[in-house]
Amino acid sequence: MGEIKEINPVTRVEGHGKISIHLDDDKQVKEARFHVTEFRAFEKFVEGRVLWEMPEMTSRICGICPVSHELASAKACDELVAADIPEAAHKIRELIHMAQILQSHSLSFFYLSSPDLVMGFDASPEERNIFGLMKKDEELANRGIKLRSFGQNIIQALGGKKVHPELSVPGGVNQNLLRDKGEEFLEKTDELKSYIQDTLSLLRDLYEDMDVDVEEFASHETGYMGLVDENGHLEFYDGDLRIVDGEGTILTEIDPKRYDDVIGERSLNWSYMKFPYYKKLGFENGVYRVGPLARLNLIDGISTELAHEEWIRYKEIGSKEIKEGSLFYHYARLIESLHTVERIEELLQDEDIYTGKINVPTQAREARGVGVIEAPRGTLIHDYVSDAHGVIKNANFIVATGHNNLAINKSIQSVAEEYIDGSHEEIPEGILNRLESVIRCYDPCLSCSTHAVGNMPLMVDLVSNDGRLLDSKERY
C-alpha cells in the first residue's frame, strides 16, 4: 500500500475533500468515493464543559455559518434547562439568523458562484473569482458586497462581531437591538430587495443563454429534508422536520427533536465525515439532500410576498416542479435571500426587538436537548446530554454537508461509471469538470474557504483492485 504514496503522495492536495475511483479486476468502476479529510473532534472535546458554554464553543465549528451553530446549540441548551425563551428573544434570534442566511447566501452566490456564471465555466481559474468579477461586472460584485455586508452588519450589531458573534445564551439572547441601528438597517432593505430581484432576472437571462441544459446539469434524484413552519412554509429557525421523496411526496413530518427516529448515521473507514441516511429506506437507499434546493422542493410556500412570487415563478421553469440540477441552487439561494430581507424588514419593525425581555434565568438538570435549525446549507442538528449540574456528558452534531454526504458519493459513482468503460487505466479527460459540478451541486461548505479567493481544488485518484494508484489528476 505504501506504493501509492511513492508514486504520488496524497498529501499534496490542500483541499479538504478528494475523490478516489476504485476499479475491479475488469477495470470497471467498483466504487467512487468522496473523502473528507479533516477531523475536528468537537463532539468529543465539548464533553466535560458546561452547557452555558456550548453556543460559544460550537460556533467555532464553522466560520461561515457560526450563527447557525450558535443558534442550534442555544436551542439544544434551552431544552437542557427547560427554558421557555421570551418572545422577543425568539425574534432576535430569528433576526440574526436571517442576517446569517443572507450573508452566507450572498457569499456563496456573488463571491463564489456568479464568477462562473458571468464569465463562463471555461474562463481561467485566475479570473473566475470575486476579483475577476469586479473587473468584468463591477455592479454585480458591488451588489454582492453590499448584501453580504448588510447581513454581517446586523450580526455585528447584535453579537458584537461579524464572525463568531456572541448573542445567544441558553434561555434567550443577551441584548436587544439598538433602535438607531434598526432604523439604519430599515432604510436599506428596499434597495437590497431590488438588488436581489434584478439579479434573479439576470440569472433567468443567463440560464436562457447558457449552452448547458439547466435541468440536466449535474442532476440527481434524491429525497429532500428541511424544516417547514405550521403552514408548511419555508422556515429556518423553528418548525417541523419534513422529508419528501424525489417526486415531492411527503415521507415524514416530525418534531425535529425526534430526528433520530428517522435518521441514522454510519461512519465508513475512508472518510472523516459520517453518512446520515433515512432509516426507513436503509443505508443504501435512504439518500437525501438538504439545503436551498431541498428546501424549495419540499415547502408549500413562502410567508413573505415577494419571495413567494419568485418561488411560484421558479417552480414553473422547466418540465418538473422539483428541481434537481445544481444550477438551480443559485436560483434557490437568491429566492431565499429575498425572503430573508423581507423577513428582516418585518422583524425590524417589531417593537419587541428593541425593548422586549431577552432571556430567562436557567437552572441545569439531567436532560437531553436537541436543537435543529436550517443553516444556509441545510438542516443542522445539535444533540446534547447534560448532568444535573449542566456538565455535557454526550454530544452529537449533524451538519448540513453531512446530510448530503451519501448523495455526493452516489452522484460521483454515477459520473465515474459513465466515463470509465473498462478500457483505460487513466482518468479520462472531461471527468474532472463533471465531478466538480457534481460536488458543487451539493455545495459542501468545505469548498468555501479555498474557493473564496480562487477555485475549488479537485484531486482524483484512480485505484486498481489491488490497491495500486493507477493515475492521479488535479484541477485547480
Next chain:
Amino acid sequence: MNTVNFNVDGQDISAKKGMTVMEACEEHGITIPKLCQHEALENVMACRLCSVEVNGKQILPSCGLQVDDGLKIQTQTDHLKKYRRKILELIYRSENHYCMFCESDGDCELQDLMYEHEIDRFEFPRMYPEWPVDSSHDYIIKDSNRCIRCGRCVRACDEVVGNHTLSLGGRGINNRIIVDAGVPLGESTCTSCGMCLQVCPTGAIFSKLSMFKGVKKECDMTTTTCLSCSMGCGTNVYTKTGHIVEIEGADIHKESGGQLCEFGRFKPLANKGERIKNVILREDGEEKELSLSEGLEKASEMLVKSYRISAYASGDLTCEDLDAFAYAMRAHGALFDVVGAKRHRFETEVKRRINMIEGHFVTDIREIMKADNILLYDTSIYHTHPILASYIRRATSNGTKLITIDAYEDKFWNHSDKSITIESPKTQLTRLVNQVIKEGKASIEDLSRVSSILGGLRVHPKDVMEIVNLLEEATYDIIIIGDEIIDRWSLRHIFELAKLEGSYVISLNHAGNQYIKNLETEGVYEEPEVAYILAGDEEDQADMKELIEKADFSIVQSARRSELTEMADLVIPSLTMFEREGTTIDINGVKNKVERITEPKGGIRSEIGFFEELAKMR
C-alpha cells in the same frame, strides 16, 4: 516625618511612610502590572508581575516593598518588560486558557496584561494539564483550567468573608484551589456570597447567571444601594441594552471589602415569578385584567367604602415610596404598618420601661470586629444579614469569643466557641444569666435547683455560667440580636443583661430600609375589611399572607406573581428593587442613594404618582 521622598522612573515623588511602592505609584498615576494583588486583600507577592527595579540592582515585587527615602525605582525597563512577558507566558501556557469561549473574555486581567505586553506568540509549549470543571454550585462555576493560582479567592474567602471555604491544595504543578477538604463547591461550607468570583482575575471562578450576558467593560455601570437588608451595601450594577448582566460589590475600600451576599449578588438574577403587567381583579370566581387607571378606581372604591383598613408595606422600599404609601393610606383612614416596624415598636417600649439609654446601642456595626466577646441571639442572621455575619466570622478569626444561642442549628457552628441550642423562649436563659449577675456567683449553687424547678426547660447551668464568665471577663462585649426575635420578654431580658454588664447591643431589624424607625406605625386591624399590601419585590411574607387571609377584600401591589398575588382580590403592578429610585437608610443610620437601574418593565412607571392619585380619590 511621616512622608518619604523617592524616585520612580526619574520622577520625584513623596508618599506616606508605611505605604508600598505599588500603592504610592498608583497614587501618582503610575500603573504597575499585577495579578495577585487586590486592593481589598492582603499582599502576598505571589505572581511577581509587579516586580520593579530597585536602585538599579535588585528586582523586587512592588506590592511587598515599603517606600523609603532615596529609593530609586524603575517600573518599565526593557529587562522588566521581558521578565513580565515571560511570567505571563508561563502562566498562560501552564494552564488551559481558551479565550474564544471563556466567559471572562474581555474582562480578564491576564488577557489585558498579555495584550499590554503585546504577546502574539509563545516560546514555551503548552502543558495541557487535565482539570475538571466544578459546576455543582447553584450560582458559581469553578474552572481550574483557567486558574492562575494567584490566591485572590482564597484570601477573599478568609480575610473578607471570614469563611475559609477556599484554600490552596496540592504541590507543584498540581497546586490548585480546593474547596474545604476537597469537596465540590455545591456541597461545601460556601455561603454563596460570590466574593471569590468578584476578585478572580481570570475566568476560573464565575457566575452561571451572568455567563455570556455581556462584557462588563462594554456595559453601562451604575452604583446604587442594595435594598435587600439593612446593611446598605453599595452595588455596581452592569447593564447591557437595559438588562442586568452582573452585580458586583462597590464598597471595595470599605470594611465590607466589596462583598455582597447571595441576596444582593445572585438572587436578583435568578429564577423569579413572572412580572405583573396588568391589574388583576378576582371577582365572583372570575379573573379579569384591568388597566392601571381602572385598578386605581377599584382600589379607591374599596378604600372609600370601608372603615377598617389595614395597610402594610414591605420594608425593602425607598423612603420616598414608604412616605407616599403611608400618606395615601392615612388619607383613607387606614391603620399603617411596615415589615420590621413591630419589632422596632417593642424595642422602643422595652427601652422606655427599663430606662435603657441609646448609648448602649452600637452606632457603627464595624465595631463588631473590635469586640472581645460576642453574644449572638438567633443565628439566622447568617441569612438575613450575611455581611454582618461575615464581620462576626472575621472577628472570631482574630480571637473574638463567640457564644451563639439559637433554637435550631447554629449556623456559625464552625466559628463559635460555644453553641447553646435552646428552644423558645430564650428569655429563660437570659433571665437566669441576669439573676446570676445580679445576685452574685453565689447563686451558682442554686442553679441546678432552679433548673430542676423549671423542669421542661433545657437551660443548662453550665451554659448560664459560661455566658456569665465571658461577659464578666471581657472589657468590650457586644450582644447581637437577630431579627427573628420578636417577643417582648426576650428583648427585655437581653436589654437588661446589656445594662447590667455594660455591654453594647446591635439589634437587627428585618426591614431593608431603617427609615421604618422614623415612620409612625401603629399595627393594623387583624381582621380588616380591606387589606392593602405594598409588597414590591418581596414575595411570600408569612405575615402578609396572614393579613390577606383575614381580610374581606385584599389588595396586593407586587412586581411579580407569587403565592401572595394568587391570594389577592385585586393585584396591582409594582416596581422591582432595580426600578426604584430615591433613598434608603442603613443600619448605621446613613442615608444612601438608590438609583434606577432598569426601566420599569411591569405595568407601572411610578408608584409615588400612583399613591398621590389614590390619596386624592377620597
Next chain:
Amino acid sequence: MAENKPKVATACMCGCSGCHMSFLDVDEFVKDLAELVEFQSSHVIMDVKEIEKVDIGIMEGTITNDENVEVAKKMRENCDILVAWGDCACFGGIMTMRNFEKVDKILEECYLEKSDEESVVPDDELIPTLTDKAKGLDEIIDVDVYIPGCPPSADVIRYGLEKLLEGEIPKLDKDKLRY
C-alpha cells in the same frame, strides 16, 4: 506593472474558515486589494510540477494531520513571508482541546459510539492520519507574522496586509491584539 504585484496565497488547514470570512469582511477594500496584489490559491503553489513562489503566504487553522504538516512545510518553502491568521494557526486554538485525550480513543468514541452499529473508525490510507497532538503552526514551521484572534477582525487583517504591502513586518500593538 502587473508583474510587480506581490503574489499572495492563502491556505486553510484544520479550522473553520472564519479567518478567511473575516478577511472578506473588509468589504470594499477587497476591490483595492485586487488592484494591489495578485491572489493565488495555495494549491497552485502546491503543485510540484510548477512550483510558483509567492511573496506572502497566509495560513489559517490548526495542524491536526499529516497532510496539514505537509502543506505547512510546502507553504513555508514557497513563500517569503509567512502569516498566521487566527488563534488556531498562532497558538493551536480550540482544536487543541482534543489534546487532553489519546487520538485513538477520540476516534473510537466519535465514530463507534456516536454512529450506528455497523460503523467503523476511518483509517483508510487515502485519508490523512491524525497527528498525536493538534498544534499551532509555529510548532512545525517558522512564522513571520502573527495575527491572532478568533477570528481577527477585518480591520486587523487589513492592517496586517497594508503593512506588508508597505514592506513592513506588522506586529499588533495592544489595541489591535485580541485572542
